[in-house]
Amino acid sequence: MTLLVLLLVFLVTAVYLVFFCNLCDSKKPDKFKEKRFENFLLKNIDLSVGTAETQGKKNTLSPLERLKQEVFQYSSSNISTKRVLVAYGTEYGFSREVAKKIAEQLSQHFGKDHISVRLLNLLHWEIVDWKREELILVACSTTGDGVLPNEAKDFYDGLKEKFKEGELQNLNFAVLALGDRGYPHFCRAGKLLEELLKKITGREAFVVRGEVDQEDWPVIEEWIDSVLGCLDNHDLLTCMENGDYLEASLEMKVGTNSVNGCIGSTFPNVGYSKETPFLAKILEKRLLTKYEFPDDKEVLHIELDLSSSGIQYIPGDALAVLPKNCPRQVQRLLVALGATGEEELSNSDNSPISLKDMLTYNLDIKNVKPELLMYLRQCAYSDNDLKLLDDLLDVEKGGLSKKNGVLRGYLASREVYDVLAEFSSASVDLQKFVEHLRPLSPRYYSISSSSLVNSNRVSITVAVVRYELLGLDRVGVATTYLADRVDVGSKIPVFLSKNDNFRLPSAGSTPVIMIGPGTGVAPFRAFLLERERMGSTGRNVLFFGCRHKDRDFLYAEELQAFVDRGFLDLFVAFSRDQAKKIYVQDIMLEQSAFLWSLLEQGAHVYVCGDGTKMANDVHEAWIRIVSCQKPDCSREEALEFMDALERNSRYQRDVWIT
Ligand SMILES: Cc1cc2nc3c(=O)[nH]c(=O)nc-3n(C[C@H](O)[C@H](O)[C@H](O)COP(=O)(O)O)c2cc1C
Structure with a gap:
C-alpha cells in the first residue's frame, strides 16, 4: 500500500514537472533559446572547439x-x-x-x-x-x-x-x-x-x-x-x-590525426566548415538604413568576435553563416502536416531526431524540390489534387525537367508549406516527406571589415528579406535569423569562405575601381580600410548606388570621411531621388574619360552585387566606355578587351542571383 502511494506521488510530481517545464520553455527569453541552439549544435555537428563530452550524445557515431x-x-x-x-x-x-x-x-x-x-x-x-x-x-x-x-x-x-x-x-x-x-x-x-x-x-x-x-x-x-x-x-x-x-x-589520415575526433581539424588548410563551424559571439549589430515604412530597406552591420578561432581573413573573403529556420514558419509547416513536432525521425546517419528539430536546423523549408510533388502524387487521393499534380508533372511538358516551364513557374512562387496546403488530400509519411526536402545550406556574406584594423573582429553587411507571397508573410531564413532571432552576446555558427577570385592588386600603387550598389559595397568597405592601413598610394574609386540619399546610403559617413581624407573618389547614384531613375552604370558613363585613363594606368576593376541585372548593365557600360574611349575600337574589340582584363585578373566580379 505504502509503495502504491509513493508511486502515485512520484507520478503526479513527474507530470507536474513535465507540464511546468514545457510552460516555462514557451516563455523562455531568446537568450535561453539561443543556448538551446548552441547545445543542439554541440551535440549534432563536429565543432572543432567541442570536447569529447559535448559530442556524440545524440549522434552516437564518431566523426570518423x-x-x-x-x-x-x-x-x-x-x-x-x-x-x-x-x-x-x-x-x-x-x-x-x-x-x-x-x-x-x-x-x-x-x-x-x-x-x-x-x-x-x-x-x-x-x-x-x-x-x-x-x-x-x-x-x-x-x-x-x-x-x-x-x-x-x-x-x-x-x-x-x-x-x-x-x-x-x-x-x-x-x-x-x-x-x-x-x-x-x-x-x-x-x-x-x-x-x-x-x-x-x-x-x-x-x-x-x-x-x-x-x-x-x-x-x-x-x-x-x-x-x-x-x-x-x-x-x-x-x-x-x-x-x-x-x-x-x-583511419590513418583522419583517425589518428584528429583533435577531439573532429575531421575538419585534420585539414588545417580548411579549418572550420559546414560540419565544423566556429561559434562566433555577436559584438555589435546596428541598422544602417532608415527603416520605417514597408518599402524601406533594412540593412544591418553586424560585428562578430573571432578571437580564439584562429580564423584569418583578407578582403574579398566571405563569412558563411549557418542559420536556423524561423519558428513561425516551422510551426506553420507543422500545422499543415498535422504534426506536433515531437515525432521521432531518423537523421541521414540514422541517429534519432525530432521532426521539429529536423525542420528547424537541418532542412530547407522554403525551396520546393520538384521531387516533392512526385511524392505528393503518390499519397494524394482527391481527384482535384491528382489532376493538378498530373498536369504539373506532365511528361509531355517535360516532367521534372528544366524544360517544364509550367512546373518551374509554379514552384518559383511557392514554399514547402504552400504545396502541402494546396494538396491537402495527400497523407504523407513524415520520414518520407523530410527525405524530399533539401538540406538547409549556409549563407555567405562578403566581409566588410579589414583584419589589419582588428584581427579579432569581422563584420558583415546584411540586407534583411521580408515580403508577402500568396497572402502570407515570408522571410529570408538567414537574414531574419540575424535580424530577429540573435542579438549582441549570442553566438552564431560561422566559417570562412575564401575567395581568391576577388582580391586587391598586390601593388598598393595600382588604382582600383569598385562598383558596388546596395550591399555590394560590403567588400569595398573592407578594401578601403585595408588599403588605407597599408598606406596604398593607388587611387580608390567607388561607384555606389541606392534608392534614397537620406534612407539607404550605406556607410555614408564613413565613405564621406574617406573622401574628406583625400583617399576616395566617390560617385553615387540615388535611383529614386528624382523623376528619372539613375543607376551606377549611368554615372559610370558620365565618367568615361576618367575611367579609361585609370584603365590605362593599369587599374583593377571590381563589381559586387546583383548578378541578374546590375552586373550585366555594368558590363555593358564598360563595353561602351572602352569602345568610345579607346581609339578605333569596335564593339567586338571592346568585348575582347574586357575578356583580356578578366583573364589577367584585372576585372573581378562577386555577384549573386536571387
Ligand atoms: C552565389 C552563387 C554563385 C554561383 N555561381 C555560378 C557560376 O558562376 N556558374 C554556374 O554555372 N553556376 C553558378 N551557381 C549555380 C550553382 O552551381 C548551382 O546552383 C548548383 O546546382 C549548386 O550545386 P551545389 O549545391 O552542389 O553547390 C552559383 C550559385 C550561387 C548560389
Whole structure:
C-alpha cells in the first residue's frame, strides 16, 4: 500500500514537472533559446572547439565513423570486386545528392557484389591513393563568379601540383558539371576539373561531360545512363584482389590525426566548415538604413568576435553563416502536416531526431524540390489534387525537367508549406516527406571589415528579406535569423569562405575601381580600410548606388570621411531621388574619360552585387566606355578587351542571383 502511494506521488510530481517545464520553455527569453541552439549544435555537428563530452550524445557515431559510413555505404565487403570512386564538390549540397544518386545507380546496375562504389567529398581527396584508382566519376558545382566550391579547391590545386602530365595513366574519368545558365561562367568548375584530369591522365573522359542547368534531373539521368552504357560495353576496371586500401588510409589520415575526433581539424588548410563551424559571439549589430515604412530597406552591420578561432581573413573573403529556420514558419509547416513536432525521425546517419528539430536546423523549408510533388502524387487521393499534380508533372511538358516551364513557374512562387496546403488530400509519411526536402545550406556574406584594423573582429553587411507571397508573410531564413532571432552576446555558427577570385592588386600603387550598389559595397568597405592601413598610394574609386540619399546610403559617413581624407573618389547614384531613375552604370558613363585613363594606368576593376541585372548593365557600360574611349575600337574589340582584363585578373566580379 505504502509503495502504491509513493508511486502515485512520484507520478503526479513527474507530470507536474513535465507540464511546468514545457510552460516555462514557451516563455523562455531568446537568450535561453539561443543556448538551446548552441547545445543542439554541440551535440549534432563536429565543432572543432567541442570536447569529447559535448559530442556524440545524440549522434552516437564518431566523426570518423560517420565519414566511413558515407564513403562505404555503397561498397561491398567482397574483397575481389571492381572499384569506382564517385566524388563530389559541393557548396550548397546538391552535388552530394547527385553523387549519391550516381553511386546508388551504379551499385544497383552492376550489383553490390560486383562493384564497390565509394562516395567521397573532394574535401577528403588526400585519403585517396590516386595511382591505385582506375575510375572516378566527379559531380561538381560552380560557385562565385565561376569558381570551384570551397571544399573542392584543395583537390584541384593538390592534384595539379602533385602529378605531372600523363602520370595517372590508369585513371579513367568522367565529369558531371553542375551550374546555372543565369551565371556568366556556366559550369566553369566542372570544365576546369575535366581539363585537369585530361592533363594528368593523358586521356579523354570516357563519357562526354554533362552540364546541368540548376536541378535538371532528366539531364543528370541521361548522363548516368551514358556512364552505365559505357561501362557495360568497355571493360575499364580490373578486380582488385588485395582488398580496398581506402578504409585503412581513412583511419590513418583522419583517425589518428584528429583533435577531439573532429575531421575538419585534420585539414588545417580548411579549418572550420559546414560540419565544423566556429561559434562566433555577436559584438555589435546596428541598422544602417532608415527603416520605417514597408518599402524601406533594412540593412544591418553586424560585428562578430573571432578571437580564439584562429580564423584569418583578407578582403574579398566571405563569412558563411549557418542559420536556423524561423519558428513561425516551422510551426506553420507543422500545422499543415498535422504534426506536433515531437515525432521521432531518423537523421541521414540514422541517429534519432525530432521532426521539429529536423525542420528547424537541418532542412530547407522554403525551396520546393520538384521531387516533392512526385511524392505528393503518390499519397494524394482527391481527384482535384491528382489532376493538378498530373498536369504539373506532365511528361509531355517535360516532367521534372528544366524544360517544364509550367512546373518551374509554379514552384518559383511557392514554399514547402504552400504545396502541402494546396494538396491537402495527400497523407504523407513524415520520414518520407523530410527525405524530399533539401538540406538547409549556409549563407555567405562578403566581409566588410579589414583584419589589419582588428584581427579579432569581422563584420558583415546584411540586407534583411521580408515580403508577402500568396497572402502570407515570408522571410529570408538567414537574414531574419540575424535580424530577429540573435542579438549582441549570442553566438552564431560561422566559417570562412575564401575567395581568391576577388582580391586587391598586390601593388598598393595600382588604382582600383569598385562598383558596388546596395550591399555590394560590403567588400569595398573592407578594401578601403585595408588599403588605407597599408598606406596604398593607388587611387580608390567607388561607384555606389541606392534608392534614397537620406534612407539607404550605406556607410555614408564613413565613405564621406574617406573622401574628406583625400583617399576616395566617390560617385553615387540615388535611383529614386528624382523623376528619372539613375543607376551606377549611368554615372559610370558620365565618367568615361576618367575611367579609361585609370584603365590605362593599369587599374583593377571590381563589381559586387546583383548578378541578374546590375552586373550585366555594368558590363555593358564598360563595353561602351572602352569602345568610345579607346581609339578605333569596335564593339567586338571592346568585348575582347574586357575578356583580356578578366583573364589577367584585372576585372573581378562577386555577384549573386536571387
Ligand atoms: C552565389 C552563387 C554563385 C554561383 N555561381 C555560378 C557560376 O558562376 N556558374 C554556374 O554555372 N553556376 C553558378 N551557381 C549555380 C550553382 O552551381 C548551382 O546552383 C548548383 O546546382 C549548386 O550545386 P551545389 O549545391 O552542389 O553547390 C552559383 C550559385 C550561387 C548560389
